Amino acid sequence: MLYLVALLLHCLPLAMGQYDICKSWVTTDDGPSWEFYACQPKAMRMKDYVTVRVDPAGITCGDPPERFCTHENPYLCSDECDASNPDLAHPPKLMFDSEDEGLATYWQSVTWRRYPEPLLANITLSWNKSIELTDDIVITFEYGRPTIMMLEKSLDNGRTWHPYQYYADDCMEAFSMPARRVRDLSTTSANRVLCTEEYSRWAGSKKEKTVRFEVRDRFAIFAGPDLKNMDNLYTRLESAKGLKDFFTVTDLRMRLLRPALGGTYVQRENLYKYFYAVSNIEVTGRCKCNLHANLCTFKEGSLQCECEHNTTGQDCGKCKKNFRSRSWRAGSYLPLPNGSPNACAAAGSAFGNCECYGHSHRCSYIDFLNVVTCVSCKHNTRGQHCQHCRLGFYRNSSAELDDENVCIECNCNQIGSMHDRCNETGYCECKEGATGPKCDDCLPNYYWRQGCFPNVCDDELLLCQNGGTCYQNQRCVCPVGFKGVLCQQSRCEADKKDCDGAPSTHSSLRTLLLGALALQLRGWVDL
Ligand SMILES: *[C@@H]1O[C@H](CO)[C@@H](O)[C@H](O)[C@H]1NC(C)=O
Ligand SMILES: *[C@@H]1O[C@H](CO)[C@@H](O)[C@H](O)[C@H]1NC(C)=O
Ligand SMILES: *[C@@H]1O[C@H](CO)[C@@H](O)[C@H](O)[C@H]1NC(C)=O
Ligand SMILES: *[C@@H]1O[C@H](CO)[C@@H](O)[C@H](O)[C@H]1NC(C)=O
Ligand SMILES: *[C@@H]1O[C@H](CO)[C@@H](O)[C@H](O)[C@H]1NC(C)=O
Ligand SMILES: [Ca+2]
Numbered sequence: 001m002l003y004l005v006a007l008l009l010h011c012l013p014l015a016m017g018q019y020d021i022c023k024s025w026v027t028t029d030d031g032p033s034w035e036f037y038a039c040q041p042k043a044m045r046m047k048d049y050v051t052v053r054v055d056p057a058g059i060t061c062g063d064p065p066e067r068f069c070t071h072e073n074p075y076l077c078s079d080e081c082d083a084s085n086p087d088l089a090h091p092p093k094l095m096f097d098s099e100d101e102g103l104a105t106y107w108q109s110v111t112w113r114r115y116p117e118p119l120l121a122n123i124t125l126s127w128n129k130s131i132e133l134t135d136d137i138v139i140t141f142e143y144g145r146p147t148i149m150m151l152e153k154s155l156d157n158g159r160t161w162h163p164y165q166y167y168a169d170d171c172m173e174a175f176s177m178p179a180r181r182v183r184d185l186s187t188t189s190a191n192r193v194l195c196t197e198e199y200s201r202w203a204g205s206k207k208e209k210t211v212r213f214e215v216r217d218r219f220a221i222f223a224g225p226d227l228k229n230m231d232n233l234y235t236r237l238e239s240a241k242g243l244k245d246f247f248t249v250t251d252l253r254m255r256l257l258r259p260a261l262g263g264t265y266v267q268r269e270n271l272y273k274y275f276y277a278v279s280n281i282e283v284t285g286r287c288k289c290n291l292h293a294n295l296c297t298f299k300e301g302s303l304q305c306e307c308e309h310n311t312t313g314q315d316c317g318k319c320k321k322n323f324r325s326r327s328w329r330a331g332s333y334l335p336l337p338n339g340s341p342n343a344c345a346a347a348g349s350a351f352g353n354c355e356c357y358g359h360s361h362r363c364s365y366i367d368f369l370n371v372v373t374c375v376s377c378k379h380n381t382r383g384q385h386c387q388h389c390r391l392g393f394y395r396n397s398s399a400e401l402d403d404e405n406v407c408i409e410c411n412c413n414q415i416g417s418m419h420d421r422c423n424e425t426g427y428c429e430c431k432e433g434a435t436g437p438k439c440d441d442c443l444p445n446y447y448w449r450q451g452c453f454p455n456v457c458d459d460e461l462l463l464c465q466n467g468g469t470c471y472q473n474q475r476c477v478c479p480v481g482f483k484g485v486l487c488q489q490s491r492c493e494a495d496k497k498d499c500d501g502a503p504s505t506h507s508s509l510r511t512l513l514l515g516a517l518a519l520q521l522r523g524w525v526d527l
Pocket of ligand 6: 096098
């Protein structure tokens with residue numbers, strides 16, 4: 001059975017399409033075996049896999065229901081948007097449905113009733129997966145294109161955003177940028193972020209409805225007008241820094257900054273004709289699988305590469321377990337026409353046996369021990385295979401051995417701990433009286449002062465005597481007539497002269513005075 005499949009694969013011609021297959025069964029002088037190639041999934045209609053978010057809240061029309069009119073019929077304001085009526089509602093999902101012949105379905109914003117406050121809306125598309133654009137992004141606006149808008153992209157699932165293209169009927173006025181056209185870009189500026197006036201001017205709302213992000217025109221700079229010379233494009237994608245990333249996104253955001261004005265200035269007496277309406281957003285691209293997969297499937301709500309070449313991960317961005325004898329690399333379009341698979345290799349051969357879990361790129365043979373060992377383990381690892389943590393670090397139990405975060409610093413308190421090593425769960429070894437995982441706390445009946453010391457006094461067993469007060473468990477503050485660690489000793493007993501001949505009345509007066517003094521002293525201490 002396997003053999004049959006293999007034979008079938010063998011018969012598939014490579015010319016089926018560039019980089020379409022990841023491996024084939026070939027017969028060589030040494031017998032039949034697998035041959036591997038760089039491969040990538042087919043381009044797909046990415047709007048089928050997107051999640052959308054429209055901001056700010058309340059920007060979608062129809063709640064409460066409202067009337068609007070169009071630039072063609074500015075005084076016939078009989079159209080209505082009503083979110084509670086399916087026939088009159090315009091929710092965001094209508095930007096991604098398939099358009100039947102005839103009637104367009106569209107998302108629509110509220111009207112510009114708050115003029116002169118700007119009418120702003122963000123439409124954010126997220127895939128939770130890296131996508132490589134293969135064709136133009138085409139946004140279709142009903143009732144006129146925005147006079148100012150911006151396209152932004154994210155490469156990290158929406159954590160950071162970058163401008164992708166600016167659109168305005170007057171680029172200088174809107175963005176202080178000169179207007180340019182993608183067609184005029186050169187091989188060295190193909191990934192320039194520019195402002196274009198080609199998609200913002202008024203041409204009648206029925207006539208020109210689309211706003212484009214020109215991917216094909218940029219490809220054509222390398223591959224020629226009909227994209228015939230794709231080899232040249234692929235070569236450039238490998239060699240020109242940042243070019244591949246320019247066409248890669250995880251998220252896109254349309255920032256709508258000013259609606260269509262119908263070719264004139266804003267007419268304040270009729271604000272019902274200013275709004276945004278988007279009927280379709282077409283995004284064509286392929287899953288980014290680092291040239292290690294030719295299939296990408298939609299599983300549990302996310303796109304996922306079906307990784308080959310013994311790679312794994314959502315983008316095939318790392319080597320599978322037990323295939324880490326050399327560090328992971330993306331496949332390459334070069335050399336033409338089949339590229340290089342740069343497959344992950346199993347631990348097997350003599351030198352291949354030296355796995356370093358990705359913490360070192362170098363092995364060395366130690367002659368007198370007859371072993372191969374990893375050199376200069378990074379990420380705070382050590383050992384023959386960089387499989388241990390350096391002293392002063394411990395193993396992160398939620399991280400795999402090849403994770404950069406595999407070793408966590410012990411971080412023992414320098415004063416409270418015996419040394420800066422810790423056990424497998426990050427506990428340091430504490431000096432007497434100290435406690436806590438990092439030895440930065442004291443046990444009960446100890447106080448902290450550059451380390452832990454046993455309490456001298458407290459409120460329970462080691463009470464200060466004779467009206468003395470305990471200062472931060474460190475010492476008793478004694479009234480004038482007393483001394484000793486717990487003020488237990490009367491100065492009279494220690495020094496008879498002090499009390500000799502003093503009448504008892506005087507003595508009691510003195511005690512009173514001392515009590516007052518002690519109270520005052522306590523107040524001072526508390527301050
Ligand atoms: C749109 O997104 C940008 C960031 O990309 C943000 O600064 C802006 O406030 C958002 N606008 C609205 C109306 O949510
Ligand atoms: C994004 O994709 C990852 C990997 O497939 C998955 O674990 C995660 O749950 C997804 N997140 C969302 C918000 O769908
Ligand atoms: C991946 O590993 C399997 C064994 O699990 C092996 O048969 C196959 O040839 C390997 N593929 C590559 C591209 O190295
Ligand atoms: C442990 O590893 C996980 C997975 O890489 C990482 O998210 C986490 O931050 C690590 N913990 C510490 C304390 O570094
Ligand atoms: C590490 O030390 C703490 C405290 O002494 C202890 O509770 C824990 O079980 C130790 N962990 C291991 C793996 O020995
Ligand atoms: Ca639609």
